Structure formats: C-alpha cells, structure tokens
Amino acid sequence: MTNTKRAFPKALKIVLILVLIAGAAVAWIGYQTFLAPSVTEEQEYLYVNTGDRYEDVLAKIKSQKIVKNVRFFDYAAQAMDYPTLVKPGRYKLTSGMSNRRLIGNLRGGYQEPVKFRFENIRLKENFAALLGENFEADSTAFVEILNNGEVAEHYGFTKENFFTMFIPNTYEIYWNTAPDKIVARFHDEYNKFWSTGRREKASNLQLSPQEVSILASIVKGEALHKDEMPLIAGLYLNRLKKGMLLQADPTVIFANNDFTIRRVLNRHLTIDNPYNTYRYKGLPPGPIMLPSIASIDAVLDHTEHDFIYMCAKDDFSGYHNFAKTQAEHLINARKFQRALDARNIKR
Template sequence: MTEKKRRFPKWLTIAFFIVFAVGAFIGFKAYQAFLGPSVTAQQEYLYIKTGSTYQDVLNTLREQDIVKDVQLFDYAAKAMSYSDAVKPGRFKLTEGMSNRQLIGNLRGGYQEAVKFRFQNIRLIDNFAAILAQNFEADSATFSHLLHSDTLAQSYGFTKESFFSMFIPNTYEIYWNTAPEKVIDRLHDEYNKFWTDERKQKAQALNMTPQEVSILASIVRGEALHTDEMPAIAGLYINRLQKGMLLQADPTVIFANQDFTIRRVLNRHLTIDNPYNTYRYKGLPPGPIMLPSIAAIDAVLNYQKHDYIYMCAKDDFSGYHNFAKTQAEHLVNARKFQRALDERNIKK
C-alpha cells in the first residue's frame, strides 16, 4: 500500500476537528450556563414580588445586572424547569454563584429572612413606613392595618392602645410575608414577651399589660438614660396612686403633635386633648411612642420612693432632680428655667 493510500482522508480530518470544536464550544457554553460563575457583585439580594412571572424575573436580572449573561440563565432555567415554578421572595446573592445554584434556590424558594429591628418609633405611620422598608407590602397597606379598629379589637386592643402591642426587638420574618401575617407574628412575640412573671407584676400594680406599656412610653419619653427609668416610673406610679395629674411634658408634646418643642410653655398646656396629662387625670388612651423593653421593665420593677416631682437638671446631663414637696420642686424648676434662658431656649 502506498503512503498516499495510508493517509487519513483530508475531509474526514476536517470534519473531526469541526465536530470537536463544536462539541468543545457547546460544552463550554453548557459549563457557563450551569456551572460557571454567573452572579455579579451588583446586588446583594434578588427580590421577586408576589405574582411575578418568569419574564419579570428575567427583566429584573437584566435591569439590575445580576447575572453576566441573561440568555445563558434563561437556557439553564428552562432546562431546570424553573420558568414554570417562579416563587416570590428575597434571595441572597453571592458573587460568582453559578446559575445552577441560583436557580436551585429560586425554584426551591430558599429565601433569606429579613432581620427586622425597630425601636424609638414615635408614631404609627412612622412604624408603617419602617415595615414597608423591610417587607414587600407598601406603607399605605401597613398604615391601614395599624389604624384598623377591627384588627385592634381582634387582638384585644383599642385603636388607641394597639400600638403598644409591638415590642421593639429584632425579628426574622420573610420579606414577602403578607402584611396581616407580619402583624400576627408580632402579636405572637407580644404574647411571648408578656410572661406570667411580667403579668403578675402588672397585676400587683393594678394595671393591665397595655396600661404598663402606656406608662412605659411616658417613661421612655422622659428618660434619656436607662438607669434613671425605674426612678421616673416610681414617680408616676406615686402620682397615679395619689390620684394626682401625671403632668408629663412628653404627653403635652404628643398632644400638640409638635415634636420640635424643647420648652413646654403655658400655651402648650391649654390644648384640650386626652393625651394632655396636665388636664386629664390618669393614663392617656394610648402610648405616646413605642416603649422600649427597658422602659416596660422599669415600670414593672419601679423604684420605690416618695418623690412626686421632678425637673431636668440645669447641667443638661439628661438626668433629673427629684423632689417630695412643691417647694423643693420650685427651686429645681427655677434653676432649670434660668439655664434655658441663658442658652436662649425659648420654645
């Protein structure tokens, strides 16, 4: 046999290399589509809203530059039957994550819960806005629920006291949880917070948990320092037990709905509002802000003393001078008023 006859046909060699090249290309693309790094560093989470379609997901990936190649994601997603199994949620993204990993999480609904923390909230609508920042529903939806008489009553609250149901803390809740379910979850946490021990302490004060929270909101409004809360709580409890007006400045500020007030004046005291404890005896109908856990426990474990007056110290340290008599109180009050005048604080 001659050397020419022993040679591999040229066309077959070319065909072999073409097939090999195509196979290598397809294999490389398959690797990129399924196993190669795909997720970028542009976003920390992928949010898929309730009712979203597969096309909505693709649009989000493209608009937010979440994956390197949306077409490759689309190929992998259809191969993994994700296009018909879209689930809402907040999904954690890791740079370099493959499409196979991402689609597996999306298809399985393996989302990451929101670590939701709130404190120092003054008004219900402020709380609705914070809820909307952390969950899928908008602030109008949450505000409607928080102002609902019917919903408040279903949990055993009035519309005014409903705000006291929400205990400032850190919670883990899924982003796409329905707003009614979010409220229900926070109610469950309220019930866990009010242990038998706390309920017994409230009963010893002849107060309901709601009333404790209302008083705690006043204590929280007065106290700049946690270590002074039990003393302030003891003062207001003394006033309640003596049948005196609470005369708490934070309630006057709340009644006027002017939170820029730094100096409560006589004109502020004239407002006819049930939250004005200079005119209305006893506790106001609801909390003037969300009380902290520290403030609630300060009421339940109040400091026993004979003080019924207090006035901010003239050194502006945030602490108070306490007094048993009006004469002592007037001395303290004049010192503070002079200090305000020296700093030109007129309102």
C-alpha cells in the same frame, strides 16, 4: 486504492477534529450556562415580587446586571423549568454564584429573611413607613391595619392602645410576608414577651400589660438615661396611686403634635386632648411612642420611693432632680428655667 485508503483516514481525522471542537464548544457553553461563576457584585439581593412572571424576573436580572450573561442564564432557566416555578421573595446574591445555584434557590423559594429591628418609633405612621421600606407591601397597607379598630379588637386591644402590641426587638421575617401575617407574628412575640412573670408584676401594680406599656412610653419620653428609668417610673406610679395628674411634658408635646417643642409653656398646657396629662387624670388612652423593653421593665421593676415631683437638672445632663414636696420642686424648677433663659431656649 492506495490513494483512496490514504484519503479516508485523513477525512476521518478532520471529522474527528470537528467533532471534538463541537464537543468542546458544547461543553464550554454548558459549563458557562450552568456551572461557571455568573452572579456579579452589582446587587446584594434579587427581589421577586408577588405576581411576577418569568419575563419580569428576567427583565430585573438584565436591568440590574445581576448576571454576567443573561442569555446563558435564560438557557439554564429554561432547562431547569424555572419559568413555571417562579416564587416571590428576597434572594441573597453572592458574587461568583453559578446560574444553576441561583436558579435552584429561586425555584425552591430559598430566600433570606429580613432581619427587621425597630426602636425609638414615635407614631404609627413612622412604624408603617419603616415596615414599607423593609417588606414588599406598601406602607399604606400597614397604616390601614394599625388604624383598624376591628383588627385591634381581634388581638385584644383598642384602636388607641393597639400600638403597644409591637415590642421593639430584632425579628426575622420573610420579605414577601403579607401585612396581616406580619402583624400576627408581632402578636406571637408579644405573648412570648408578656410572660407569666411580667403579667404577675403588672397585676401587682393593678395595671394591665397595655397600661404598663402606656406608662412605659411616658417614662421613655422623659428619660434620656436608661439607669434613671426605674426612678421616673416610680414617681409616676406614686402619682397614679395618689390620684394626681401625671403632668408629663412628653404627653403634652404629643397632644400638640409638635415634636420640635423644647420648652413646654403654659399655652401648650391648655390643649383639650386626652393625651394632655396636665388636664386629664390617669393614663392617656394609648402610648405616646413605642416603649422600649427597658422602659417596660423599668415600670415593672420600678424604684420604690416617695418622690412625686421631678424637673430636669440645670446642667443639661439629661438627668432629673426629684422632690417630695412642691416647695422643693419649685426651687428645682426655677433653676432649670433660669438655665433655659441663659441658653435662650424660648420654646
């Protein structure tokens, strides 16, 4: 009896130790699965595409080495029912983030918006490419919308001037937002930008907001310095009032579709294209680039003067000499032409 009594406590101790070991193992696995630092420094974001299944997400997490232990992540995901709650988006990854927190963000669709900024965009295709780089949809989807006359008319534009609806600025938009919804967002911002005050200024110039933006695109094409924009805008407005040809070199470059041109020559001026303001009076049908906010406001708040001619200064500072008469202008033009010749700039 005595030996039996002694053996029983010893066996109990062994069982208790084994239970404790098993419990510690379970606790360790549970901690590693849910609470331990898991996310690595390999990636800044996890992109879950529209239509992705859980298997697709798990494959990305494995191939991109997003977590330290994929098996633990899978355990946590299964326990938190994530396979049935996959939501597309661009999810911020923080080094050391636990599986529980990561999966909570993925389950809830708590993605971080893209801070999308654009400026100095010349063509619709350039803009579409930039959109395609920053959002889930391919650039071709954006090109189709930007060139769609029905979409343009829906927002009150023509196919030619639709590009003026996109005001260069910084926008926060979710990565997986559909292209048509992104365009709708830009329209909302356009309406906010064109406040009552700006619209009144445009009306006083006898121009629509679209026409102001078209002129602003020419001003931006001419001006290397922001402080000169109001002066240049005033010159083109003077030409419009007098019914003169705008004769803006940037429109000729656009019409020729050759943006390597540094010196506009007579052969460039002969192109029969509505964007060639050496041949066609008034404003072109659309912008020659996306105008900046500064160039739009330069038109609306232009400098009042009597200049109708301008020519780049021969010091290549990026500024212009302005003139009221053609005789004065020809003197300025000859100076600049001689400077071009001296630098062997032939085209």
